Amino acid sequence: MIKKLSRALILACITILATVSSSTFADGKASRATIIYDALVGKQHDVFLGWGYSVLVEHGGKRILFDTGGQYGGFAANTKKLGIDLKSLDFVVLTHRHGDHTSGMAYVLQQNPKVKIYAPLETGSFGSPTSAPVVRLASRRVAETPEDLHYFDGDKATVDSPWPGANISQIDKPVEVLPGVFLFRTVSENKGTLELNELSMAIKTSKGLAVFVGCSHPGIEKILAAAAEIDPNIYSVFGGMHLTDATDQQVANIVENFKFKWKVDHVAPGHCTGEFAQSLFTKQFGPNHEHAGVGEVISLPQ
16 A cells, blocks of 8 residues: 555656646746757757857746857758747847858848847947048048048948848947846957957856857956856856867866866857867766757756
8 A cells, every 4th residue: 555655656746847847848937058050969960060159048938049150051940940939039149240150140030030139349340330440541531632532431431230120239348138147248369369359148047157158269268257247156158168279288277277266067068169178078077068969958047
């Protein structure tokens, strides 16, 4: 009799847990990240792999598209294959101007023309003014110059968005765009991407910040330092960490700092992180190193 009751009690508990779990996802309150675009294969093998990054972040009933991959067709195919509804997004984050993070934006706008887009304030990009020296050059008028070689007025020295009519807001300082969801800009001081502006996202969860990065051109630790100003408790880091061209010693130091300096509990590196870094993250984080290939759905704390 006791055995029968125990078995019935266990089955009842399992049923309750299953019901709670399914309702969490069914009511739109799931907290999870779905990898849409990357060069890393996940458990789902019938998806497009390409150089670039895109992830759908669902948290607190909100749906955020973070970057849009490196190929229009590949991004579109993956959203269809993974059942990603682009018409119900709360907003899109474009981390920086490079094509491997922005190429699917045209497809997003076909599905959702009025969607809110956040991008970094970037000279000459996303519909920004051109740089101050250009404005000064354009506004200086030299009388001896032939009439047909005068510049236009300096106040016209602007560059249109790549997507005319898109609803783009540019971020130049940390901002809480939704309760507990922050966007913040860092600037690269590194050769090859000098002065490039990049947006990252930090979401407050019950276990600390979940930080999402696009390519980490300013340096992943510079980004973590900026995130720590929002909340020093960093739980998880997702995305491209730009360690492919770092030395083995630099990579080893950064991975060690993740664990002991920044006290990160959980990592989901992808895109430009690099295979050597992935191997060290596996050694350092074990089961808390998510293998974030295309199609993987990774749970986040509420």
